[in-house]
Amino acid sequence: xxxxxxxxxxxxxxxxxxxxxxxxxxxxxxxxxxxxxxxxxxxxxxxxxxxxxxxxxxxxxxxxxxxxxxxxxxxxxxxxxxxxxxxxxxxxxxxxxxxxxxxxxxxxxxxxxxxxxxxxxxxxxxxxxxxxxxxxxxxxxxxxxxxxxxxxxxxxxxxxxxxxxxxxxxxxxxxxxxxxxxxxxxxxxxxxxxxxxxxxxxxxxxxxxxxxxxxxxxxxxxxxxxxxxxxxxxxxxxxxxxxxxxxxxxxxxxxxxxxxxxxxxxxxxxxxxxxxxxxxxxxxxxxxxxxx
Amino acid sequence: xxxxxxxxxxxxxxxxxxxxxxxxxxxxxxxxxxxxxxxxxxxxxxxxxxxxxxxxxxxxxxxxxxxxxxxxxxxxxxxxxxxxxxxxxxxxxxxxxxxxxxxxxxxxxxxxxxxxxxxxxxxxxxxxxxxxxxxxxxxxxxxxxxxxxxxxxxxxxxxxxxxxxxxxxxxxxxxxxxxxxxxxxxxxxxxxxxxxxxxxxxxxxxxxxxxxxxxxxxxxxxxxxxxxxxxxxxxxxxxxxxxxxxxxxxxxxxxxxxxxxxxxxxxxxxxxxxxxxxxxxxxxxxxxxxxxxxxxx
Numbered sequence: 001x002x003x004x005x006x007x008x009x010x011x012x013x014x015x016x017x018x019x020x021x022x023x024x025x026x027x028x029x030x031x032x033x034x035x036x037x038x039x040x041x042x043x044x045x046x047x048x049x050x051x052x053x054x055x056x057x058x059x060x061x062x063x064x065x066x067x068x069x070x071x072x073x074x075x076x077x078x079x080x081x082x083x084x085x086x087x088x089x090x091x092x093x094x095x096x097x098x099x100x101x102x103x104x105x106x107x108x109x110x111x112x113x114x115x116x117x118x119x120x121x122x123x124x125x126x127x128x129x130x131x132x133x134x135x136x137x138x139x140x141x142x143x144x145x146x147x148x149x150x151x152x153x154x155x156x157x158x159x160x161x162x163x164x165x166x167x168x169x170x171x172x173x174x175x176x177x178x179x180x181x182x183x184x185x186x187x188x189x190x191x192x193x194x195x196x197x198x199x200x201x202x203x204x205x206x207x208x209x210x211x212x213x214x215x216x217x218x219x220x221x222x223x224x225x226x227x228x229x230x231x232x233x234x235x236x237x238x239x240x241x242x243x244x245x246x247x248x249x250x251x252x253x254x255x256x257x258x259x260x261x262x263x264x265x266x267x268x269x270x271x272x273x274x275x276x277x278x279x280x281x282x283x284x285x286x287x288x289x290x291x292x
Numbered sequence: 293x294x295x296x297x298x299x300x301x302x303x304x305x306x307x308x309x310x311x312x313x314x315x316x317x318x319x320x321x322x323x324x325x326x327x328x329x330x331x332x333x334x335x336x337x338x339x340x341x342x343x344x345x346x347x348x349x350x351x352x353x354x355x356x357x358x359x360x361x362x363x364x365x366x367x368x369x370x371x372x373x374x375x376x377x378x379x380x381x382x383x384x385x386x387x388x389x390x391x392x393x394x395x396x397x398x399x400x401x402x403x404x405x406x407x408x409x410x411x412x413x414x415x416x417x418x419x420x421x422x423x424x425x426x427x428x429x430x431x432x433x434x435x436x437x438x439x440x441x442x443x444x445x446x447x448x449x450x451x452x453x454x455x456x457x458x459x460x461x462x463x464x465x466x467x468x469x470x471x472x473x474x475x476x477x478x479x480x481x482x483x484x485x486x487x488x489x490x491x492x493x494x495x496x497x498x499x500x501x502x503x504x505x506x507x508x509x510x511x512x513x514x515x516x517x518x519x520x521x522x523x524x525x526x527x528x529x530x531x532x533x534x535x536x537x538x539x540x541x542x543x544x545x546x547x548x549x550x551x552x553x554x555x556x557x558x559x560x561x562x563x564x565x566x567x568x569x570x571x572x573x574x575x576x577x578x579x580x581x582x583x584x585x586x587x588x589x
Contacts, residue, residue, distance in 0.1 A: 031390050038387065039404030045463070046407060048431060049419045061428050063435060109316045116309040117302075124313060131324045135524060135575055137548050138568040141334060141555050142327030165319050195308040224412035226527040227548070231556055242414035242527070249418050250534050256422050256429065263415035274410045278403055285468065286475045289513070
């Protein structure tokens with residue numbers, strides 16, 4: 001429906017432009033049509049996931065995209081099972097806390113490295129930079145041993161601790177604090193604010209778009225993280241959504257429409273957030289991608 | 293407190309800076325540097341998690357070189373890289389190039405292409421796994437059957453499984469690369485294009501002489517970023533082949549999956565650590581090589 005309206009509205013502007021400016025040539029129309037079909041193809045896997053999660057078992061293997069009799073039965077079944085509740089909650093808690101921690105610490109480190117002059121600054125900078133070269137996979141074995149030693153296996157803390165700060169976020173924030181004029185900080189210092197207050201009340205509000213970009217990246221990364229939560233958890237109630245979905249799919253008697261329902265449950269939250277904040281998120285991704 | 297008051301402004305700054313950095317420095321030392329060193333140390337040891345850690349010298353590395361599975365896995369990892377990176381680079385550039393010239397419903401189209409990036413790799417691996425099933429289950433084979441085309445074995449074949457697993461990985465990454473390419477295209481000053489138009493240069497020449505050379509930093513970023521992603525592929529492979537991870541016959545197994553199995557299925561920690569050191573070196577060499585090849589001349 002929205003698509004049809006979008007096309008109608010836009011075709012009117014196109015016709016309008018035709019009258020005033022150069023005519024929409026055939027090449028333009030072909031380009032648009034091919035891109036549109038490509039775009040539809042791109043979202044097909046997501047569309048089929050959602051459509052299948054709304055189908056009755058007898059219809060699942062048909063090729064139709066729109067269910068003949070849509071049903072929420074699969075969702076009811078999966079939620080009554082109870083585990084997805086836990087997994088959803090675990091993922092939400094872990095992704096939220098990790099995001100808050102990154103927003104706080106990455107910007108604190110970035111700010112300190114950007115605005116302070118102190119002995120050791122360069123070494124700290126290079127040291128943090130060098131961790132970008134180390135792949136997570138190299139650290140999972142030592143992290144596992146550490147978790148085993150300290151009793152962090154199968155706990156929220158165990159899932160979260162490796163991601164509480166990231167070098168990527170630190171550099172993103174450092175880049176953005178460069179744009180904060182030193183005069184502002186100087187003025188706040190003269191006004192008698194201490195350094196923590198200056199950072200929190202003067203500098204932080206000025207880099208809000210960057211904080212949002214960082215938050216989006218960290219949240220998405222932790223919401224979809226798989227290998228470490230897979231290693232560190234071993235009881236069903238501590239699984240995150242991806243780990244839970246993976247084990248759910250492996251159960252011998254699970255029907256495909258239920259797996260699609262589980263997949264939809266773990267994908268829809270980020271998709272909905274994206275659809276609401278689309279412009280903002282794309283800008284954030286570009287910012288993080290190019291500056292980070 | 294009096295001590296603090298007597299400090300000069302510069303000294304106060306030093307105190308504040310190290311106060312701010314105290315927790316982060318502790319974090320980076322304990323959670324990043326110590327484990328890195330530890331991984332390297334373990335790679336020279338023999339350890340099954342229960343018994344004692346004993347020094348093994350280069351034994352783990354020797355075993356790795358002599359292990360046919362490792363070379364198979366090494367080859368697979370590079371197949372993911374060498375097929376995945378160029379394909380996703382070309383497709384995302386072509387789409388971004390044309391999408392940039394579309395005015396009409398531009399935001400809507402961009403959304404369609406970006407949407408897969410917001411999904412979770414695990415969820416999408418299961419969706420694609422379902423697509424690939426034989427009749428009467430899988431979408432693709434049902435579609436082929438309805439057109440009267442013979443069935444294709446996707447995940448059950450040793451030759452088709454790797455590309456079949458690569459497809460969703462490429463698909464999910466396209467949106468990000470398209471957006472980055474479009475930002476790069478926007479950053480090219482329009483005056484270059486105007487000059488070219490006045491000179492009456494063909495669009496093909498404009499593309500090769502202006503657009504692509506000026507996009508070089510963007511291309512370097514995307515190549516390095518997506519290469520690292522393909523070299524570390526795991527979620528998609530693990531979930532699409534979880535009944536026999538990396539199968540059939542190890543034909544889809546990437547290095548990270550081998551590490552996971554060695555460490556957490558066979559509990560051969562020393563051997564697994566040696567594999568992670570190899571992964572680290574591969575990532576390092578590939579990134580440096582790309583930066584060197586694509587450097588500014």
